[in-house]
Amino acid sequence: MNPPEVDKDVADKVRFHFSKEELDRQMRNIHSSEHGDSKSRASASGSTGRSRSMNSLPEMPRQESWVFENVGGFYVPTEDLSKMTLQKQEQLLIKDLIYAFSGVPSTHIKPDIQADQIAEISAMDVSKVRFRLDDAFSGAFRGLANELLPLIGYYISVQSFIEETNMTPSCGRTRLALATAFGETMQQYYDLQAKLETDLQEKKLNLKDLVRQARPWLGTLKLFSGMAEVARGEVNSAQLLSLLDESFGNQKFTDPDLKARVAKVLGDVTRAYMKIVQLWTQKGIIYDPQNEFFVHDNERPNTMSSTLLTPEQCCFDYWHHRYQILPDRLPDFLLTQGEHMFLAGKYLNILRQCNVTMKLMQQPLCYVPGETKHTEIIKDSYELPAKKLLEVLLKEHHLESHLRNLWSYFLMQEEGFADALLDVCHKQLQSSVERLIPEKMQSLLTEVLQKYNDPFKDMLRCQLKACDTATQLSELLESKENQEEVTENLTLYGYESLALRYEVKWPLSFVLHSEPLEELQVVQRVLLLLSYVRRQLSTLWKTPVEGVGLMKTAQSQFLRDRMQMCMLHLENHIVQHISESRWQSFMEVVEKAKTIDELVKKFRLTLDEILRLGLLSSATTFVKSLFTLGQVCLNYCGFVESVPGGSDPVEFQKGVREYEDEFGSFISSILELVRELAKSSGSGGKVAERDACKELLKRLDEFCKSPEKSES
Known part of the structure; x- marks a missing residue:
């Protein structure tokens, strides 16, 4: 795969994606002789001597063993697989797979569509593009590697979602939280890529080891790609949370590690919304600058405090119309607790307006798929003001x-x-x-x-x-x-x-x-x-x-x-x-x-x-x-x-x-x-x-x- 005794500077230039004009110029420099006559150029093509040009290569492979192909608008050199040994084919395939898994173009791993068409399709559809290996690879190698080829599209889809979201200032907190959660999890994927490349350079990696180590990420990135596709749709934060939770619930996980990884992402994504719920149900405060919460304060929207009303202002009609419920902003996994959440914050504000003092809850609230701890906390946060209001009406107001x-x-x-x-x-x-x-x-x-x-x-x-x-x-x-x-x-x-x-x-x-x-x-x-x-x-x-x-x-x-x-x-x-x-x-x-x-x-x-x-x-x-x-x-x-x-x-x-x-x-x-x-x-x-x-x-x-x- 790597020719022996290759000068480092020249090797870096070979790996670079040249434009056609730059490539022609470089090739003329490589194969030109010291005297510049055609006879010496012909002999130089078969010799092992060094060129006296600045970009000459020691022990440069013969010209006929290289093929120059257009990959993503750039011309890159590649060796003819039919003239390589199985050992070199395996090492080359491993290298191309590692780079392809990180979105780097490869001449031996190509999509089923033309390269210029990739730029025209949406990032949402990249995960659906199929990739294929060069048929010149050994059949055994292709059989091992084909299993991992969908990982390329999944990675591109997820990575593009992360980049798009981080570069979009107006995106919602839920989508931003999803991109952040993806990024934290993908760090483990990047670490794996670095390890694989190190093992390859140290000649400690074969194709079977590569497949074994990369296979667990196939399911993860497939799910992440699906979640990214959902998040790109025209949905608000609550609808996105509902779709993500529904997608998680519909999965039949056979790998406990995969289930835990996706559950962690879902928990991280719901954290921002659950903080709004916690603040409302335990303090009676709405802090919702992006208008994502299902309770809207018609009197003082998007504020963190309320002031006491005069007795003439404080009446049933006022409280009946002050808060508005917006069902499309309530995630499906909180539907059964929606009434308790709404009343908890409302009753806290009613008691505050009545000058009633009480010790408020301070219990962290989070959502974990499959668990019911959040429902118990919400129930407690509702019962506290609901009991207190009844007590005030019965004992103090008869x-x-x-x-x-x-x-x-x-x-x-x-x-x-x-x-x-x-x-x-x-x-x-x-x-x-x-x-x-x-x-x-x-x-x-x-x-x-x-x-x-x-x-x-x-x-x-x-x-x-x-x-x-x-x-x-x-x-x-x-x-x-x-x-x-x-x-x-x-x-x-x-x-x-x-x-x-x-x-x-x-x-x-x-x-x-x-x-x-x-x-x-x-x-x-x-x-x-x-x-x-x-x-x-x-x-x-x-x-x-x-x-x-x-x-x-x-x-x-x-x-x-x-x-x-x-x-x-x-x-x-x-x-x-x-x-x-x-x-x-x-x-x-x-x-x-x-x-x-x-x-x-x-x-x-x-x-x-x-x-x-x-x-x-x-x-x-x-x-x-x-x-x-x-x-x-x-x-x-x-x-x-x-x-x-x-x-x-x-x-x-x-x-x-x-x-x-x-x-x-x-x-x-x-x-x-x-x-x-x-x-x-x-x-x-x-x-x-x-x-x-x-x-x-x-x-x-x-x-x-x-x-x-x-x-x-």
Whole structure:
């Protein structure tokens, strides 16, 4: 391979890739004689004497044993393999392989495409280029060396990725971390190349040893090349991490060393992202200058600190909209921990805004494929502020007492509260809402609350709604079709408009904010209507109008009783059958909850079930039907009170029968609606809805029968 006694300077020049013109000039110098005549040049070509030119070579090989080929745009000299011994072929092949493994061109190892085409293909496709050996090599040598030829393309692909990334200022931290991890691992590959070249120079290396030592890197660089190909795509940091982790998980590693090497690279690449996660989940700070994190602070993006807000600024809506989740920036291997990560940092900031001090976690966070230690750390970092926030709300702000007040007042379960409110507001409830004064209504409510020994009763407020209950429910459910049905302009009376509010401040409003309170308000308005109608029916014939006795018959009294029992059992269905057991279960969770989210999720589930099962919110027509039915009952009360005792009994009975038919017709339509809802719930597998409908059908069918049906 290396001619004996070759001058070092001249050997360096021979190894250099000459251009065509430079090569011609050098060859003329090498083969020119001292006198320059053609005869002496001919003899010099076969002699072993030294040329007197500066670039002459001692014992220069014969001219016919050299071939000059274009390799990558340069002409390099190479010996004719057919005139070499097997030992020299092996040494030459080893040398060419070592250089080829580091991307140096070789005349005996060529790609399947033209050299000028290599410059035109992308670095991503270099790993797919196949290389072949010169057929003049021994078949045994080619059989050994062919196994390692793909290493050339893999190396070029990986090395070009490292260089491109390091020369690109705007590349993401994840891609830069991948290039850095590749570079650290490739250092071992470079060390192997240096060792192989040293062994070759010391004649301690044969082709089998070369294959044995280089073979482990074949799988490594193949995987690295695939990872580099993924990183060159149009993906952000989280997507790149997901693809790399997925690629690692799909590999069936048979070599433990290879698995450990790739796992280390993946761990190094994820370190930058996991540091952002650690800072957010354990400190509540977002440091994301390159916009790679899945949590975005809409208030102060890309800052490392937050300042205390004024009480007016700090509310549920503020915290609900301050942080934004960007799912495409969350790696797949963190998807199951995404909610805990988001809430951990959010709760830390909420506690900080509430001036709550606590000892924060300081535990390093990293991701190792196949291990779950990072999930345990993230869970701990979430539970710490979630438990603390629950503790602050329960112990310092008496959340449990406020929740009981909702049951007592919004669901009308405080003893005597509903009757007292109806009595004191009797005249106002019968008036048009335009004639009511909110301040007057609030003073009447305050008067009712005076007898209760409740330290938070002042948080209860009166509100006069401008829309009917069906419209409010429709808007709450965001149902456009129902909104179109009920958003007509209606003239509301006090009993239709009166609603209760519960005014709480931060941080109680984190749980008791507008949305759950509005759901409870819808139920409260329905219950207030049912109680009001039942009260009006119960006082019929007990309070004569202007001292004149009212006409009363068995049929009119029976209709009054049917109406009253109907209102009572509609109320009992909503409160006793639907609400009571669920609220009791919720209060048990309040006592046993370990984190604020356990309480909040159970609270929302309870309200959803009360609204969905008690008012059959899948069809707001049911709520509208209840108010229409109630209006029929109130109209009947007005009819009875308008007929003095001396009026015509026949006409009175005729009017009673008309109201009886109208009431029965509405009851029948409600029953039909509930039956349809029961059928649709049954077909959809909604057992709770079906059972609620069946219970309601049973109550209405049993207590609201007409006289004819009762006799039969």
